């Protein structure tokens with residue numbers, strides 16, 4: 539992005555909210571541009587929530603982490619792109635054929651709806667996995683430190699535009715994949731906010747310096763007494 543505007547870099551996760559509450563919340567945060575709609579909100583509110591958020595002038599990251607056979611991945615990504623979601627998650631483990639089909643269908647879906655093509659983001663290894671469990675439960679012997687870049691490479695080769703990653707993985711992935719490959723990082727904790735259930739966190743400015751292109755921030759903003767002030771403080775950290 540040529541001109542740096544911190545509001546473009548922060549995506550606020552609309553988690554744990556009823557649909558009306560999510561819409562009200564998003565409308566109430568001054569200067570908010572990007573929101574993340576996850577499985578919980580989507581399952582409750584349906585695809586209409588994407589249209590309603592867009593009508594409020596917001597840009598939508600649709601985080602449904604698609605993982606299926608190529609035809610189903612393509613169908614889901616085509617529909618998600620036509621809804622106007624601008625960032626859409628898919629699992630890298632779906633494999634190159636499904637990733638390529640998803641990417642092509644997203645471009646097609648957006649085009650048919652008269653919209654810009656979205657960026658698909660690959661999820662590599664969910665941060666809830668530990669190496670021993672991957673080995674014990676799924677017989678995956680590759681270490682997470684090798685697996686994350688390998689799956690990022692698989693995704694990039696299939697034409698996927700970016701990855702979701704831990705901020706601690708951002709610098710290694712950025713070295714492997716220069717801009718405009720997107721690196722979207724959750725696990726962000728601004729100064730003075732509770733870590734909560736996140737184990738490995740980074741501050742917003744540090745995460746951008748490590749190579750993240752956008753940050754997902756949930757509770758530090760959504761649970762703040764004054765969400766507009768919390769959002770403004772995150773923006774200030776990015777330019778400070």
Ligand code: C5P
Nearest residue numbers: 551553665724725736754755756757758
């Ligand atoms: O409230 P908090 O800032 O922890 O929210 C982070 C958001 O990012 C949540 O929507 C969470 O599901 C998501 N996320 C995450 N860690 C990952 C992947 C996604 O926290 N590895």
